[in-house]
Amino acid sequence: MTRAPRTRRPAGARREQILDVAAAAFAVGGYRGTSLAEVASRVGVSQPGLLHHFPTKDSLILAVLRHRDLDDDRHLEAHFADATPTTRDWLTAMGRRNETQPELVRLFTVTAAEALAPEHPAHEFFLERNRRVRASMGALVRRDQERGVLAADLDADQLAIELMALMNGLQLQWLRDPSVDMCGVLEARLDRLVAGER
Amino acid sequence: MTRAPRTRRPAGARREQILDVAAAAFAVGGYRGTSLAEVASRVGVSQPGLLHHFPTKDSLILAVLRHRDLDDDRHLEAHFADATPTTRDWLTAMGRRNETQPELVRLFTVTAAEALAPEHPAHEFFLERNRRVRASMGALVRRDQERGVLAADLDADQLAIELMALMNGLQLQWLRDPSVDMCGVLEARLDRLVAGER
DNA sequence: GTCTATAAATCGATAGAC
DNA sequence: GTCTATCGATTTATAGAC
Structure with missing residues (x-):
């Protein structure tokens, strides 16, 4: 029963390989449309x-989603290191990164819609993820307001919901038709938002 | 071979009943998650x-989608009769109507994401529908610009994509969490857009 | 850790009686 | 127009050998 503190192994290359392959498969067929x-x-x-x-x-699908989610979080936080980016910079970076990995975007777009069904294995995962993203987006907006980057009379929670919706909706259209200029539309909106124009 | 012009029958109550029941089922499970x-x-x-x-x-699923789509089109066009509504009025009406029928919103949200897969039976349906909605939304924006309701320096096609994305993204969040004020966020955005504020 | 074999259930679709 | 019966394929998961 006594155990020496074992060096944590990378869980094996096989496991990583399975997560990669499964992510690609679930991205196309979702949970229901993909067989083991x-x-x-x-x-x-x-x-x-x-x-x-x-x-x-x-x-398997929960491991895939958690793995990709953590990976993406780490990447974005590393990108800004210790800086405190504005809402615009954060979302711009997210959009640019997403544009380079349609498969990841597709995995979350397809699975999130599928997981609206309460009995879906990732239903709670997306409920929690949604709350988390919404909260951090709201925090970004409020920080911008305190710094005078965004107008103080904006409802931070409403704006957070709007910007999340915009991201998700743009991703759906972009996946359906890659000629859609996802980043262009996003950045145009963000620029006008910061400029306080319209 | 000669046929007298037959009175078009309502195709039977059974058929309508099936379309209703199937719509409710597909709205939850999509195509793949629903069995005959x-x-x-x-x-x-x-x-x-x-x-x-x-x-x-x-x-069956194609009939359901086409039936509901036509139904919704007719309702919205009847709502404005011969008037020429602004982009804001049109989208506001659409949002308010959607809020009264979550099942319909869910049917299209779930199926649209599922249909990103090229082999999905509704893949082409959503490609065509997307083009059509985008074009008519762009036309609404351009008409507003000609009437001076919207600023002329806005890119109409970009704005059309943005507004479609916002609608779809809000629907997804609202379906996941009905406490999200879908219409509130939408109308706040539309008001500021028309006011040319931010 | 990987395999073969298989259980047990479900699926879409067809044949054919009434 | 609706049924029973059934085919053939597919699915997740388990048993157990190596």
């Missing part, structure tokens, strides 16, 4: 072989 | 009995 056999085949293992690393399909 | 057996059971008919009215599952 399909993921296993692309990984190069049998379907029970896949279930050795993730005991159920539910655990 | 489930729809048939709620209609009160056997699964082959259901397939008598719609020969395939694909034909």
Whole structure:
């Protein structure tokens, strides 16, 4: 029962590989439209072989979502290091990064809509994620207001919801039609918002 | 071969009933998460009995989407009769109407994301619908600009994309959390847009 | 850690009687 | 127009050998 503090292994390359392959598959078919056999085949293992690393399909998609979410958070926070970016800079950076990885955007767009169903394995995940993103976006707006970057008479919570909606809606249109200038529309809105024009 | 011009029948109450029940089911589970057996059971008919009215599952969901889409178009156009509403009035009316029928909003939100997959039966439907809505929204904006309701220096096509994105994104958040004031956020944005404030 | 074999359930669709 | 019966394919998950 006594255990020496083991060095935490990188959980094995297999596990990482499965998460990558599964992310690509779920991004297209969502949870319901993706079979374990399909993921296993692309990984190069049998379907029970896949279930050795993730005991159920539910655990697999949750691991994929959490992994990608953490990865993205880390990237954006590293991008700004210790700086305190404005709402505009934060969202601009997020948009530019998203434009380079349509697969990630698609994973979250497809799965988030699917997960509106209460019995969906990622239903609670998206509820919690939504609350978290909304809160941090509201905090960004309020900080801008205190610094005089954004007008003080704006409702910070309403604006946070509006900007999240804009991001998500632009992503959907961009995924459907890649000729949509996602970043252009986003930045045009942000510029006018900061300028207090319209 | 000669046919007297037959009076177009209402296609039977059964058909309408099936479309209603199927819309409710697809709104929750999308195409992939809804079985014909489930729809048939709620209609009160056997699964082959259901397939008598719609020969395939694909034909059923397409019929549901087209039916609801036409219905909604007709309602909105009737609401404004022969008037030429502004972009703001049009979107406000759309938002208010949507707020009264979450099931319809959910049907299109869930199915649209699912249909990003090229092999989805409604993939082309949403491609075409997206083009159509974007074009008519752009036309609304341009008309407002000609009438001096909206600033002439705005890019009409960009603004059309932004407003569509805002609508879709707000719907997603509102479906996930009904406490989100979808119409409040939308109308706040529209008011400031028309006022040319920010 | 990975496999084969298989259980157990569900799915869309068809055949054919009434 | 609706049914029963059924086909054939697919799905998640388990048992158990190696």
